[in-house]
Amino acid sequence: MQTSYGSARILLPVRPWFIFLTLLLALLLNLLPTGILLAMPDWVALVLVFWSIREPRRIGMGSAFLLGLAMDIADASLLGQHAFAYVLVAYAASSLSRRILWFPLGQQALQVFPLLLIVQIVQYGLRMLLIGGDFPGVFYFLGPCFATMLWPLLTLVLLLPQHQPVDHDANRPL
Amino acid sequence: MDHQPPPFFNRGPAPLALLTFYIALSLALLIADARFQTLEMLRQGLSLFTHPVQNLAHLPGQVVEQVSSYFVSLARLQEENAQLKRTRLENVSSLLRTKQLESENQRLRKLLELKERPTAHGQLSQILFSARDPYSRRVVIDKGLQDHVQAGQPVIDDAGIVGQVTRVFPFVSEVTLITDKEQSVPVQIVRTGQRSVVFGLGNGQLELRFLPANTDVQNNDLLVTSGLDGIYLAGFPVAKVVRIDRDATQAFARIFCTPIAGVENFGEVLVLAPRPTVALPEPLAKQTAANDRKSANKAGQGRKKRAKKE
Numbered sequence: 176m177q178t179s180y181g182s183a184r185i186l187l188p189v190r191p192w193f194i195f196l197t198l199l200l201a202l203l204l205n206l207l208p209t210g211i212l213l214a215m216p217d218w219v220a221l222v223l224v225f226w227s228i229r230e231p232r233r234i235g236m237g238s239a240f241l242l243g244l245a246m247d248i249a250d251a252s253l254l255g256q257h258a259f260a261y262v263l264v265a266y267a268a269s270s271l272s273r274r275i276l277w278f279p280l281g282q283q284a285l286q287v288f289p290l291l292l293i294v295q296i297v298q299y300g301l302r303m304l305l306i307g308g309d310f311p312g313v314f315y316f317l318g319p320c321f322a323t324m325l326w327p328l329l330t331l332v333l334l335l336p337q338h339q340p341v342d343h344d345a346n347r348p349l
Numbered sequence: 350m351d352h353q354p355p356p357f358f359n360r361g362p363a364p365l366a367l368l369t370f371y372i373a374l375s376l377a378l379l380i381a382d383a384r385f386q387t388l389e390m391l392r393q394g395l396s397l398f399t400h401p402v403q404n405l406a407h408l409p410g411q412v413v414e415q416v417s418s419y420f421v422s423l424a425r426l427q428e429e430n431a432q433l434k435r436t437r438l439e440n441v442s443s444l445l446r447t448k449q450l451e452s453e454n455q456r457l458r459k460l461l462e463l464k465e466r467p468t469a470h471g472q473l474s475q476i477l478f479s480a481r482d483p484y485s486r487r488v489v490i491d492k493g494l495q496d497h498v499q500a501g502q503p504v505i506d507d508a509g510i511v512g513q514v515t516r517v518f519p520f521v522s523e524v525t526l527i528t529d530k531e532q533s534v535p536v537q538i539v540r541t542g543q544r545s546v547v548f549g550l551g552n553g554q555l556e557l558r559f560l561p562a563n564t565d566v567q568n569n570d571l572l573v574t575s576g577l578d579g580i581y582l583a584g585f586p587v588a589k590v591v592r593i594d595r596d597a598t599q600a601f602a603r604i605f606c607t608p609i610a611g612v613e614n615f616g617e618v619l620v621l622a623p624r625p626t627v628a629l630p631e632p633l634a635k636q637t638a639a640n641d642r643k644s645a646n647k648a649g650q651g652r653k654k655r656a657k658k659e
Contacts (some may be wrong), residue, residue: 265496
């Protein structure tokens with residue numbers, strides 16, 4: 176059987192605690208003291224988009240809102256800034272999930288890129304509208320590019336527990 | 350008989366309705382936080398949940414730091430120790446004299462019936478990390494509500510002013526650096542005694558504003574706090590002038606400065622105790638009260654901003 180990461184492949188059902196664990200891990204990665212390293216991908220947004228596309232019935236706007244609040248507190252940004260962006264993107268990802276999963280991995284990444292860019296642009300817009308401030312630099316918008324490049328690898332890793340064991344029994348009656 | 354879908358098709362509210370709900374909720378939070386600054390309690394409460402995750406995230410870095418500090422070579426430590434001893438000896442003479450001068454100053458002030466100069470004292474604290482928010486310049490220090498830190502306290506290091514505590518959490522607090530765009534410090538030029546206000550530019554530099562184009566400022570002029578704001582004590586070094594653009598077409602000179610304290614460094618800082626508030630004299634107090642009543646009828650926004658700064 177050809178390996179495919181589209182929706183055609185039959186996978187084992189996902190375990191809820193695994194989703195929770197990956198989201199928590201993403202939050203941890205986001206909270207690493209990387210300081211002013213602007214081009215760091217937003218891990219929470221990336222994993223959130225992934226699960227919103229893969230499991231739109233389990234991960235949606237509710238979890239996006241909570242994660243956003245956590246990021247706001249930890250980031251010392253405006254309360255609701257991340258929450259707003261994440262909720263918007265979770266909605267977009269879950270409504271696009273049927274379409275995105277038809278494509279091979281590379282093209283999936285291309286479709287995920289605008290979603291991740293929206294996260295940054297929405298935050299920038301909210302900031303300018305409500306407080307004002309200066310442009311954080313081009314590197315701030317480079318994070319989504321790196322995150323997009325990571326999409327195939329991320330899919331591979333996060334779907335690993337759902338892969339079915341390869342059945343080598345050639346003489347199976349059916 | 351009602352025709353409800355069987356439970357396994359029930360997917361809760363429509364996605365668009367959910368989206369509207371959450372967007373409205375986060376917009377309400379945003380506006381309440383940005384315009385009215387009323388969500389500090391919520392922030393403190395929620396930080397109790399994020400604080401452990403944050404601690405966990407900083408664990409690897411701390412372990413690496415501790416391990417590497419364990420393997421610091423003996424020679425380096427000896428050298429550092431010798432250097433510290435040398436500087437202490439060098440400082441001893443001026444320190445002794447300072448003590449004597451301070452007491453003499455106090456006596457003279459008493460003779461002249463001047464108010465006593467308040468002395469600075471504070472608590473030592475460690476900078477944990479810089480906040481990830483790319484739009485502002487803030488650091489987080491390891492003292493919070495538990496150590497009776499209050500918003501508004503000035504923060505200094507061994508060279509000068511670093512910033513001001515702007516938000517306090519149960520275990521940590523946020524310090525806005527003087528290079529932040531929203532931060533301003535009233536200063537005085539040491540050489541001429543001229544007063545002005547220095548503003549952060551957001552790129553690690555500061556700008557001295559509201560000085561006329563023909564003003565007497567030179568490169569390398571030292572700026573110290575003037576103490577007029579009632580927040581910073583007078584006389585702490587703030588910045589050094591590095592570049593002056595005098596444009597004849599403009600009323601003010603553009604004067605750029607760099608901070609003297611290690612504002613972008615990590616290390617130990619001192620959180621100074623808040624200055625006791627000075628009561629206004631009777632006629633002035635009456636006047637401000639009347640002004641406040643007048644301005645209270647107008648937009649309350651400016652006042653809130655001022656209240657936050659204080």
